[in-house]
Amino acid sequence: MGDNGGKRTPSMNLAVQLSMRVLAIGTALASMGLMITNREVASVYGIAFEAKYSDSSAFRYLVYADIAISAVTLFTLVWACLAVRRGGLVFALFFFDLLATLTAMSAFSAATSEGYIGKYGNTHAGWLPICGYVHGYCNRGTLSLAFSFASFLLLFILTVLSASAARHH
Secondary structure (H helix, E strand, O other): OHHHOOOOOHHHHHHHHHHHHHHHHHHHHHHHHHHHOOEEEEEEOOEEEEEEHHHOHHHHHHHHHHHHHHHHHHHHHHHHHHHHHOHHHHHHHHHHHHHHHHHHHHHHHHHHHHHHHHHHOEOOOOEOOOOOOOHHHHHHHHHHHHHHHHHHHHHHHHHHHHHHHHHHO
16 A cells, blocks of 8 residues: 555545544534524414524524534644644644534534424423424424534544544654
8 A cells, every 4th residue: 555554644644634624614514504594484273483493492502513613623623734743732632623522412412302302292291293384494404413413423533533643642
């Protein structure tokens, strides 16, 4: 595999890290954009109601978390370039990756539980499902959650990579 014996070079690791960080930012921003623009008006038994993301604290948390994740990941994009040159910065990169990963996981989990209630309801609590009335709202919410999960997966892989790099420095 070339003249480096199959080992990854720092520049190859940097290229992988940078591309994964750009993808993580893109998926987080896509999730945020879909959720922010998610609203639909429906009529149930002649009564009109509006479903919008801001009515749910879990969906608002997802939007704010996606913004924070994008900002931190953009910061670590620059930090990763510096860490290749200075080995002492690698642990801080791991720390910020871990922070972003945990934030993504908690926001995705909270929003997914809210989406589950919207789709299936909760008969024990008397909450009825609403997705039968606001199909577009639920479909956009599901797509937003898919992008959020993709962001989490990318951040998780980045955390593992930066933990491995920190261990070797």
